[in-house]
Amino acid sequence: SQQGEEDPQALSIQEGENATMNCSYKTSINNLQWYRQNSGRGLVHLILIRSNEREKHSGRLRVTLDTSKKSSSLLITASRAADTASYFCATDAWGGFKTIFGAGTRLFVKA
Amino acid sequence: DTAVSQTPKYLVTQMGNDKSIKCEQNLGHDTMYWYKQDSKKFLKIMFSYNNKELIINETVPNRFSPKSPDKAHLNLHINSLELGDSAVYFCASSPFTGNTGELFFGEGSRLTVL
Numbered sequence: 001s002q003q004g005e006e007d008p009q010a011l012s013i014q015e016g017e018n019a020t021m022n023c024s025y026k027t028s029i030n031n032l033q034w035y036r037q038n039s040g041r042g043l044v045h046l047i048l049i050r051s052n053e054r055e056k057h058s059g060r061l062r063v064t065l066d067t068s069k070k071s072s073s074l075l076i077t078a079s080r081a082a083d084t085a086s087y088f089c090a091t092d093a094w095g096g097f098k099t100i101f102g103a104g105t106r107l108f109v110k111a
Numbered sequence: 112d113t114a115v116s117q118t119p120k121y122l123v124t125q126m127g128n129d130k131s132i133k134c135e136q137n138l139g140h141d142t143m144y145w146y147k148q149d150s151k152k153f154l155k156i157m158f159s160y161n162n163k164e165l166i167i168n169e170t171v172p173n174r175f176s177p178k179s180p181d182k183a184h185l186n187l188h189i190n191s192l193e194l195g196d197s198a199v200y201f202c203a204s205s206p207f208t209g210n211t212g213e214l215f216f217g218e219g220s221r222l223t224v225l
């Protein structure tokens with residue numbers, strides 16, 4: 001069953017603006033991850049946040065996790081045209097051997 | 112040096128045929144996966160292998176048979192292909208077991224069934 005659901009499904013912004021994507025999930029998790037997928041390519045891992053963490057930064061990326069609301073957000077600051085891609089959240093449950101992906105947010109950054 | 116490589120990248124075939132997709136990882140990881148991505152970009156796990164042993168089979172039809180000859184390889188054979196099998200198939204590996212963690216993906220194999 002699908003675990004994560006992203007919001008919005010699609011987002012179009014101008015270069016330099018910030019992009020925020022949200023993810024909700026249904027069951028308890030061990031960690032939550034965000035991945036990027038460029039058109040026609042494989043997924044690339046961006047950042048992992050553990051269930052006991054609330055916020056994490058990596059370069060222009062900021063991820064928050066609210067386990068009480070079962071939600072996460074990914075903020076990309078000062079976006080660039082090269083950030084145009086699909087972004088997926090993914091969750092790992094405790095004791096599981098599988099990572100469950102959401103449906104993704106398509107981000108389009110206009111130069 | 113490609114970390115997770117899949118072949119072929121594109122595959123076009125007729126309904127009813129049998130086809131295979133190969134995957135190799137040179138990262139030394141113990142765990143490998145097959146995922147299917149449909150036309151709406153939804154990514155669904157199919158199989159998970161840990162050190163050549165099948166761990167997860169997500170109710171995939173038995174027309175799909177994964178094979179792991181060693182922990183660096185995980186191949187996917189599909190019998191009697193159907194139109195609904197058209198998708199992009201991704202192989203992935205992870206250094207972790209149990210609670211997974213970061214996945215390393217191949218570039219995908221786009222299967223089109225006519």
